[in-house]
Amino acid sequence: MSLNSRTPDIIHSLVMGLTTEFDTSSPILLCNRTGICLHRHELSERFNAYYCRVGTTRNIVVSDGVSDEELRFLIAHEIGHDQLHRNQDLFFDKKPFSMLRSTLEYEANLFASELLLDDDEILELLASEEYDLLQMARMLYVDEALLDFKIFSLKQRGYDVEPIYIYCNKF
Numbered sequence: 001m002s003l004n005s006r007t008p009d010i011i012h013s014l015v016m017g018l019t020t021e022f023d024t025s026s027p028i029l030l031c032n033r034t035g036i037c038l039h040r041h042e043l044s045e046r047f048n049a050y051y052c053r054v055g056t057t058r059n060i061v062v063s064d065g066v067s068d069e070e071l072r073f074l075i076a077h078e079i080g081h082d083q084l085h086r087n088q089d090l091f092f093d094k095k096p097f098s099m100l101r102s103t104l105e106y107e108a109n110l111f112a113s114e115l116l117l118d119d120d121e122i123l124e125l126l127a128s129e130e131y132d133l134l135q136m137a138r139m140l141y142v143d144e145a146l147l148d149f150k151i152f153s154l155k156q157r158g159y160d161v162e163p164i165y166i167y168c169n170k171f
Contacts, residue, residue: 006084006107008114008156014083015114025115027075031060036082038075040064049074051081058082069141073112080111113150116142119159122150126161133164 019025022033031038036058043049043063048070052059060078062071084107117140125136137144152163 008110008153011080011084011107011110012114012153012157015111018083019115025118027072027079027115030079030115031075034058034079034082036060036079038062049078051078053086058086069143072116073142073146076112076115077108079115080108084108084111109146109149110153113146113153116140117147117150119154122147122154123159123161126151 018030018034022030024030024033028038030036037060039059039061041061041064043061047063048066049060049062052061060075060082062074062078066074081104085104121140122136125131125139131139133144133148137147140147148163151161154161155163
């Protein structure tokens with residue numbers, strides 16, 4: 001599969017298959033159940049997390065200094081690299097939403113948004129019209145840019161929703 005063919009529909013289907021097969025959408029449990037070794041270490045200021053393979057061992061390394069919210073996102077993002085780009089060692093910059101221009105990072109961010117945010121829950125919150133994007137993001141324990149990115153993905157998959165496109169400034 002070429003990188004250009006990985007549409008939001010394809011990545012959504014991949015995530016749904018993975019969460020169904022392993023009966024979880026928890027990034028930490030997915031690491032355990034898919035055989036990815038998760039490590040916490042002090043990393044340089046340049047990186048918060050990275051994915052690498054050593055022989056046949058798949059590894060995600062996350063900085064000790066990240067918050068719980070960042071931890072969930074970083075692990076989900078790196079699982080995206082494992083599932084989508086397993087044959088490459090990739091480093092993830094300290095600014096998690098700064099690499100939209102890179103197809104690999106875009107896809108890993110899309111994977112993370114699909115893993116961490118349930119379609120039905122987002123659609124229900126949007127339909128209620130009771131909350132703004134920031135309030136919804138806080139309720140879901142995610143960055144508002146990731147939520148906006150998920151809404152963009154929903155729109156790309158045919159749902160009648162309108163992203164604000166703040167992720168363009170953060171990814």
